[in-house]
Amino acid sequence: MPDKLSKYRSKRDAERTPEPVPDSLSSSPDGNAFVIQEHHARSLHWDLRLERDGVLVSWAVPKGLPADPGTNHLAVRTEDHPMEYLTFHGEIPQGEYGGGTMTVWDTGTYETEKWSDREVKFVLHGERADGRFVLFRTRGKNWMIHRMGAAARDPFPDVDPMLPTRRAKPPRDPAAYAFEFAWGGRRLLVPIEGGRTTAAREHPWLRALAESFGSRTAVLDGELTTLGGAEILVFYDLLYDDGHSLLAEPYTTRRAALEALGVTGGHWQTAPAWPGDFDPVRQAAREQGLPGVLAKRLDSPYEPGTSTSWLLLPS
Known part of the structure; x- marks a missing residue:
């Protein structure tokens, strides 16, 4: 035998x-x-x-x-x-x-x-x-x-990025918003599946990020910017997580899911956000020479294209 x-x-x-x-x-x-x-x-x-x-x-x-x-x-x-x-x-x-x-x-x-x-x-x-x-x-x-048989997950979202509407003044109800820095960089959606991402074709250093996800599927939304002389990919939204589309979920749910991932590394990080606290964020943006502040409604779903649920405010 x-x-x-x-x-x-x-x-x-x-x-x-x-x-x-x-x-x-x-x-x-x-x-x-x-x-x-x-x-x-x-x-x-x-x-x-x-x-x-x-x-x-x-x-x-x-x-x-x-x-x-x-x-x-x-x-x-x-x-x-x-x-x-x-x-x-x-x-x-x-x-x-x-x-x-x-x-x-x-x-x-x-x-x-x-x-x-x-x-x-x-x-x-x-x-x-x-x-x-x-x-x-x-x-x-x-x-x-x-x-x-049937699919085991929601289909990957194929969407354009959600874009803010420019406003000169902050919203009257700041408690309904989270405030983030406007980085002034280039927008980048990063789909991850099977430990790989198509975004690595242009940015090979993203292979390490994708591999760290293992079998977990995700689509992250962020911006390529320069901080301290180095190119950094700053993530501030999560559109898809482990087989589930988050497009219809409110910002608070998507933000909590993003933070739970703990995405941080030498070339990427999770952007900070401060609910209901505009003035300190604007002051910090001015001190860092950033172009402005983003106000994002806490209850807003992810809406491809320009939306009034996200506001771009001057610093």
Whole structure:
């Protein structure tokens, strides 16, 4: 009988990696376990592993499981892994095969609907991964994974930025607004999916930001500006978060969700905001040489184009 783990063992040295390197096969109680691991290796990807005949049959999925039936994702067949990998997480040393950080993204059980050399249909029952999928082989090690059934998330918003209306005087009811600095930079919407963003084509340093999101989907709204002689991307709104559109939500909800992300780094930060407090913000904007102050209604949804819910006030 062939050794199903021979290729796995040939790529690993048990004295140099914390990964399990067992001598024999094992199985879960019901023989239908799965695990998805988030793997920050040379490039971020997710490893889908389905138990089959004593091993975990594995695919590397660069963008993670598709949430929309209209979009298929690449899945690259890799070597079978031992059952002990169901719970493996940790740091694989750099220089070793698959070097990088690995965490368990989800685990659970699955049902097999079809299994052949070219097609695998299955239903996942996990906390984060749930639903029917099909893997189908295209060429060599390359497969595609397709979600069957309804979409698991709202569609990505395809909108123009919300723009302020110029006003000479602050609103009469400042308690109904939050006040932010007007940065005077260039507007940039940043969509993030599968640890990647199309905005990195123009700004390669955004790849690190996108990768830090892991499997979390988001669309952030911000501005490219120069602070202290360095280019900084300042974020001040969140239009989409983890599969849910926030366009119809009030500013207060979107702002709380943005702050919960804790977006900060060497090239990006979350812009400060001060509800109901115009005069100190205007004074600070003057002292920093900023062009003005933005007043944003606390109850306003995100409205593409010019809106009277956002006001641009002189500093």
